[in-house]
Amino acid sequence: MDLGDVDGEVDVSLDYTGLQRSEQVMTESDTVRDRIAFLRGLRSVRDFRPDPVPREIVDDLLEVARWSGSANNSQPWELVVILDRETLRSLAAVEGYAKHLAGAPLGIVLVMAGEPERVGHETYDEGRLSERIMLAAAVHGVGSCIGWFAGDGRQAAKTLLGIPASRLVRTVLSLGYPDDEARRARPKREQPRKPLAEIVHQERYRDTE
Template identity: 60%
Template structure:
């Protein structure tokens, strides 16, 4: 494969990544998890602190519990697998950038394996409850979770009734030199 084709494939993967909230029943393969762990290990972070731990959840009851907490994670209820990103609470505000970077990279690794994913989060009491459910120490924060699995619908997205997928034109959000 030429360098140009490889570059286009990467751009296509980045451009086409969409949140998948409806999953089929098939389990997530270990090969994906092995790759996800390597991706996590090599994801850049401020001062290379790598301020995260990952809690991989397959238990149906646990996923269902996590799906009900305050925030946005209902999609966990139908997912065969969830990955909770856990951070040290002391640096959680500063690590939020690293956390987002890690989440997106795991989602891209999932897409490379033909899996769908959706990012979710908890707020307020939901974060405290999530931490308790997964057994994370009180010195940590659990605010971000990924649901992962094979899409229930080929292509991963359910069409929205009467709504075509549209994106803003580039000129609507790109400004040169100054905000205009």
């Protein structure tokens, strides 16, 4: 991989020499580029239409979640699927950053095992699980946004959902079909990304300042 800086850009082309034939089939085909564009295009959705998410789609999301990777295959999670609008509004009101739940037709609360000696592992796995569910939702045209229970909000969420005190509850996903009109009405904000030349280092860290 050549990361030479040319006019502020980085060449991130990969050298496939040495890969087995079966590993080379996914290179520069249109299908691959479409998938890369899909992954790049995932954005949080906070405005939802009231239409329910069909059960078969919810089942797909849960199946993808079930197959998400975890440290030592510990699978340290359980999922609470919430369709009740009153419960969603109550969760949106607790301390944290999940107000978008109030307008969502579907919420999924991630319940982690909460083992004190594995908090670091569970934090890592929790992020992987969240992203997997959000990507699976996007495949079906379902928008999503990650939320976070903070402070007393974590215990409040446990109480609302009957979750045992020993479990760790902090992440929640709101899901639903995007309300495009509401999104267009929001003030537009640029979302630039840093160039690769600024964030990628080859072999050793280099001073970019």
